[in-house]
Amino acid sequence: MKSRIDIIVNIVAPAILVIVFIIMVIIGVFEQEEFNDANGKYTIGVVLDAYPTKGIPVIKFKYIVSGAILKGQSGKKGNKKMIGKRYFVKYLEDSPERASIIVKINIPDSVKFNIPYNGWDAIPEY
Helix, strand or coil, X not given: CCCHHHHHHXXXXXXXXXXXXXXXXXXXXXHHHHHXXXXXXXXXXXXXXXXXXXXXXEEEEEEEECCEEEEEEECCCCCHHHCCXXXXXXXXXXXXXXXXXXXXXXXXXXXXXXXXXXXXXXXXXC
């Protein structure tokens, strides 16, 4: 007959971990959908670092909104060659600290932009 400790260790604890993981995934999906559907603004960011952490890629970047330098990170695939490169960043107008870097569009150093104080409503053409 199993003791109460064995039941807790072997059944209850793993079940709680699975439930917490599922809740975190659901919250992340809803937040990402909210961000993707939101009327975001655009600015330019510079990659500070890019690396995998336990299989999940991370890109750290900085960007400017309304004169403030902000830092963010996105769980997107990247590499060390991206460090120092410029990319567009989408952020929420009412929460500029919530941002995502758009790694599909690398902005060449030869392209110069005058970034509006409150960002662009859409990605500018160049």
